[in-house]
Amino acid sequence: MTEKRTEFGSLDNFQKGGIDIVDDDPRNYVFSNIYETAARSEPYERVCAAKNFEYVIEVARAEGQSGWYACRHDEFVVCMDGEVDVHLVKLDAPEGLVDSSLDGAQRLEELPDNQRKMGRVRLKRGHMALLPVGAAYRFEASSPAVVIFQTIQGAETVEKWAEICLA
Amino acid sequence: MAMKDNDTGDLKVANPRGLPVVSDFEIGAIDNETGYRSFRVGSFSFRRDEYFVRISWPGGNHQMPIDAFLRAMMRDVAWGFFYGTVNFDGVFGTTNYYGEVEVFVGAMNDAYTSAGRELIERFRSEELIDVFRQMVDDWTNESYDPFAAPMETGTPWGTKKGSNNEAVSRQRVTAQRMVGLAGDAPKRSDETGYPVNRAFRDVGQDEPEVHAEPGFEGEVAAFNLFAYLSRSDVTWNPSVCSVVRDSLFCPTTEEFILPVEHGNDRVEWFLQLSDEIVWDVKDGKTGAPRAVVTMRAGDVACMPADIRHQGYSNKRAMLLVWENGSPAIPEMVRSGTAPVVPVRW
Structure with missing residues (x-):
């Protein structure tokens, strides 16, 4: 008997499942694959893979350095393939940078000088990190990686269901 | 509850x-x-x-x-x-x-x-x-x-x-913010009575590198979610691992058959983290078959609010169950003010 092997997906190797319809519309299942979506998207394009009222799961391909993002609520990121660094800084005056009336990630035009460094996290496959309220964050990936975000729909959320879902 | x-x-x-x-x-x-x-x-x-x-x-x-x-x-x-x-x-x-x-x-x-x-x-x-x-x-x-x-x-x-x-x-795990944060649901280890399951011996147990500046140790935080799941001692038991208001990440490990046919009163999402689960989907009220959904690592699918589902998993699999815990939703679904499918295109 061989040891059981756990099958994870990656940008280079995933086997998408599917839907066998008995009496339904396949679009009701909003079925996609995060690796396929990430492969077909621009770096750091935050594509909505799941949506439940205002809440979303976004998927992105991390590649090179991202811009800075901030948010008026916590977010979480999970690395699903590859390796990515998350840099965090404390915003001294977030109200001047983040629209407090809006949910979801907001991309900062620029990060003011002299913000306090909070630290850095290096994520590999399966690692989850907190993106805390009041912080700004940026990603760096030396080679393509895949991340998902637990967040709320915002200005950076890209919906392109017809491109990513089975129909 | x-x-x-x-x-x-x-x-x-x-x-x-x-x-x-x-x-x-x-x-x-x-x-x-x-x-x-x-x-x-x-x-x-x-x-x-x-x-x-x-x-x-x-x-x-x-x-x-x-x-x-x-x-x-x-x-x-x-x-x-x-x-x-x-x-x-x-x-x-x-x-x-x-x-x-x-x-x-x-x-x-x-x-x-x-x-x-x-x-x-x-x-x-x-x-x-x-x-x-x-x-x-x-x-x-x-x-x-x-x-x-x-x-x-x-x-x-x-x-x-x-x-x-x-x-x-x-007791099921219900993290208030994220597993592993101070005062929140703890990570799993051999020492706390959670050895790696026999089906996940090949899952890496490395923890993320966390470099927190002084004063930010409580906010610069990360953990190995897959390692955490590999040490689950139960099956088909979603537990809250991270929370954004009513958005609940409830990952779980699945082997054999979901012991119930779950007829949710709201839309529910699945993100397959590893391996494969096959879902029998039936009409929520009548039990008439509607579809069979096969999910493999990286697949995302929603379960509409008017169905019941039951999963089958041969090799123990990691599944992210994603719930919207808002108490207002069931009545919205019943009154027709919330859709049974979350996205139309």
Whole structure:
């Protein structure tokens, strides 16, 4: 008997499942694959893979350095393939940078000088990190990686269901 | 209760059937032949023998294999009746109204309802769960763990032989912000009694590199979610690992068959983290088959709010169940102000 092997997906190797319809519309299942979506998207394009009222799961391909993002609520990121660094800084005056009336990630035009460094996290496959309220964050990936975000729909959320879902 | 204990909020408990609350329960004496107690909730009587549970009510009776019944009852109790309807099989189940619960036979079965043979009674959640807890505790023998995969536990058959209170009284994980943060749900390790499961020995146990500047140790935080899941000692038991308001990441590990057909009262999403699960999807009210959904690592799919689903997993798999815990949603779905499918394009 061989040891059981756990099958994870990656940008280079995933086997998408599917839907066998008995009496339904396949679009009701909003079925996609995060690796396929990430492969077909621009770096750091935050594509909505799941949506439940205002809440979303976004998927992105991390590649090179991202811009800075901030948010008026916590977010979480999970690395699903590859390796990515998350840099965090404390915003001294977030109200001047983040629209407090809006949910979801907001991309900062620029990060003011002299913000306090909070630290850095290096994520590999399966690692989850907190993106805390009041912080700004940026990603760096030396080679393509895949991340998902637990967040709320915002200005950076890209919906392109017809491109990513089975129909 | 469902996944968060504050789910009911200040909302009025919905009662779309207009049923009165029944507060009539009975714990029977120990049976001389089997050693098990019998139980009664309202008009429903429950008795177990060596292989089966016998459910009877005025005008009908129903039976299930005791292993399937205990696995289903264990989830119903542990989840606080979960979201929406928990079908133990095609006949018996519960529907959660978050403070009150309906127990039914045939209410989600087209043949029963067409013939007018269904029976539904309503109970206060805390009174019903107390009886159900006693039932699963009394009927679980020392060698059997209803939460475990079949290959990882003994069998429930036979007359009364000991008990397994430790297994049936497990507390589900409900992180308030994220697993591993100070004061929140702890990570799992050998030392805390969570060895790596036999199906996940190849899953990396490395923790993320966390470099926090002084003063930010509590906010610069990360953990290995896959390692955490590889150490789960239960199956089909979603637990809250991270929270953004009502958005709940509830990852879980799945092996064999989801012990219930879950008829959610809201949209639910699955993100397959590893391996493969096949879902039988049926109509929520009638049980008529609608689709078979095969999910592999990286696949994302929603379960519409008007279906019931049951998963099959050969190799133990990691699944991210994503719930919106808002207490307002069930009534919005019932009144037609919330869609049963979250996205149209």
